[in-house]
Amino acid sequence: MLKPDSESPPNEITVNIAMAGLLWRDRTGRSVSDEEIIGLVSKFGECGVFPSVVRLTQLITKLCRTGKSDRAWDVIHNVMKLGGDVQAPSCNALLAGLGRQQNFQKMNKLLAEMKENGIQPDIITFGILVNHLCKFRRVDEALEVFEKMSGERESDDGFSVKPDTILYNTLIDGLCKVGRQEQGLGLLEKMKLEQGCAPTTATYNCLIDGFCKSGEIGRAHELFDQMNKEGVPPNVITLNTLVDGMCKHGRINSAMEFFNEMQGKGLKGNAVTYTALINAFCNANNIDKAMQLFNEMSKAECSPDAIVYYTLISGLTQAGKLDDASFVATVMKKAGFCLDIMSYNILIGGFCSKNKLDEAYEMLKEMEQAGVKPDGITYNTLISYFSENGDFMTAHRVMREMISDRLVPTVVTYGALIHAYCLVGKLDEAMKIFRDMSSGLRVPPNTVIYNILVDALCKNRKVEVALSLMDDMKDKGVRPNTNTFNAMLKGLKEINWLEKAFELMDQMTEHACNPDYITMEILTDWLSAVGETEKLRSFVQGYEVSASTA
DNA sequence: ATAGGGTTAG
Structure with a gap:
């Protein structure tokens, strides 16, 4: 490494040449650590020799890009302290690095120090600040x-x-x-x-x-x-x-009209335009129109990209047209695109929901050949499929595979198993998984998990256990929602436990859980049958009962 | 500096 005490006295050119080499690799091709370069800057700095604005900025940028913005901060401060000329570009590089880390406190501190040290911020400085804040x-x-x-x-x-x-x-x-x-x-x-x-x-x-x-x-x-x-x-x-x-x-019709009008005026659409329209027609269950737009693309000299293909595959899968979806996947591959993990997951999920396990496995094989690793969602999809079909052995086996594949089962993984166990009435198994996940496995149950269990327990007339789970939610800070209360109220209605229902209705109000049409269905019959319509009226007061069908 | 898909449990 160059030393400040070599024969000719060091100057700015020396340090720049040294840094230019060292930022990439030195003459022998050896990779040089960032720390060595920082040391070099410091050593030269002590002799009053500093890198140029460009070189210093390059170093700061490199440090920030590799997650060492703390070291970048040190370098800037060291150069300032040794009396070097630090200018806005170097500070801007550091600001951008801090911005990516959302370290707004340090960004403000840097801005203040720039002012103290007479470094004039430029429009880029403020651009970085405003950009990251936004x-x-x-x-x-x-x-x-x-x-x-x-x-x-x-x-x-x-x-x-x-x-x-x-x-x-x-x-x-x-x-x-x-x-x-x-x-x-x-x-x-x-x-x-x-x-x-x-x-x-x-x-x-x-x-x-x-x-x-x-x-x-x-x-x-x-x-x-x-x-x-x-x-x-x-x-x-x-x-x-x-x-x-x-x-x-x-x-959608206005959108099509507007698109056609603009095309008439010479403003051509692109793949993004078609994605929006194809997506909309799929959601509106108009697959034919979506396909038509897809076919129009080539005529409009606008070739579909991976997102257009994905949108179509997803729409066709959701419509249950798996054959068409896999056909589009074939076309996509012929056009030179690779399916990404989301496309594979969509197709695997589609095949599972159609009970076509062979095809699902074929997709798995294909993605392996394409070098796309299954992710947590792939595994969850399979675990959910096997549990729903009562094959808990395989479901657990897939979960073990998931773990050996270095993926962590999540609340969704356990949710799939718990839900399936509940559906077949194996509440003990469900509760066992629930206890495992919350204790040893460190996966905190969420509202959905509690709702699955509360619902199942109530349906099996274990209302007291369900109530104790609600207490547990409170202890753990998991917020109940309208579904939680609906499940609970349905259970209470079955055994006609009116006082408890009143208690829960008050809690609903406290938690700002809006009653929905299910709540109303449960309460209307029940409360009018027992002559408590007044209680019902005061309960709904102040609520907009949502007409959701969820 | 500005536009599109986001998949798995109730």
């Missing part, structure tokens, strides 16, 4: 940074860096992603008033998406009209955002 939905803090950067607050912590279009777009997107699109509109007006911050297609796309996601399709469409009027050209993302928004809010 990504983790901390939009109010992002807005604070935004106000601080331009020094609008007239306080001494302003930085007088002017925001640009990208920063505005980031903020608007952040606001829209948390449902604050109205506030996003406010920023749109603000940026129009500023120099060099003209709204772009992306600005409108973010806003349109915000209104689409909140179901305000009309407002979204108004924005679309507005951007056209202002001469901001819509692009395929604008098109897709609106098409998807319409599809997701039950307006």
Whole structure:
């Protein structure tokens, strides 16, 4: 390694050349550890020689990318301490690293230290801060940074860096992603008033998406009209955002109409457009139309990608058309795509639900040949299939395979077994698994697990045991939901334990568990039969009884 | 900086 005390005195060039080599590998091809490079920087630094801004930034970036942002922090501080010239790009690299770790405390600290050390942050610095805050939905803090950067607050912590279009777009997107699109509109007006911050297609796309996601399709469409009027050209993302928004809010026909209208105007769709539409038609049980759109793609010179294939395979599987689904999988492979784990899982689940175990095994074999490892969901699907069919031996065997495959059974794995044992009336086995998972196996049961058991216990007239499970939930901090109470109330109705039912109704109110139509079905008959309609009336008061069919 | 699929237990 180069030493500061070699014949010629070290200078910036020496350290840069040394680092340039060492960041990758040294002359002999030996890989050099990060610590050696850090040591080098430190050694040179003590002689007053520092890497260039570019080299230092490269080192910081590398450290952050390999999860060593703590060391990156040390390096920056060391260079500062030794009097080296640290500039914004190096700090930005560290900020980005800290941002990926959601370490906002340190990000703020770094910003403060930049100010202390006279390092002028740039627009990128604030871009990183705002971007990461928005990504983790901390939009109010992002807005604070935004106000601080331009020094609008007239306080001494302003930085007088002017925001640009990208920063505005980031903020608007952040606001829209948390449902604050109205506030996003406010920023749109603000940026129009500023120099060099003209709204772009992306600005409108973010806003349109915000209104689409909140179901305000009309407002979204108004924005679309507005951007056209202002001469901001819509692009395929604008098109897709609106098409998807319409599809997701039950307006498939409007979506098709809009798509056709745009195509007529020369704005072509792409695979994303077709995914939205195919997905919508599958969900609306219109497989024919979905297939038709799929076939139209090649004519429109828009070849399907893996997601389009997945969407179709998933839709066909859900419609029970397994033959068609595996045919599409074949076409997909012929087109040069590989099925991913989700596609395999969908197909395996589909074959299991059709009781076609041979085909399911064939898929397993195929995925092994394709080098796609089964994951927890694959195993859970199989465990669920075998348990549901009463083959508990095989179910347990598959679970052991799962474990030897270094996968951890989850609450869903145990849930499948518990549910199946309950269905065949083997409550003892179910309770045994429940106790195992919560004690030794360290898989905390959730509401679903408790609901399966409470329901089964009540159906088997073991109401007292079910009640004790509800106490257990309380102890463990697992929140009951409407289904829990429904199961319990049904059990209480069977044995006509009225006082306990009243108690539970009060608890429902306390837990803000809205009664649904099942609750009402149980209570209406029962309470009117025993002349307690008044109690029922006061119970439903203040609730919107949901008409769900779940 | 902006658009699409998210599969397993009640």
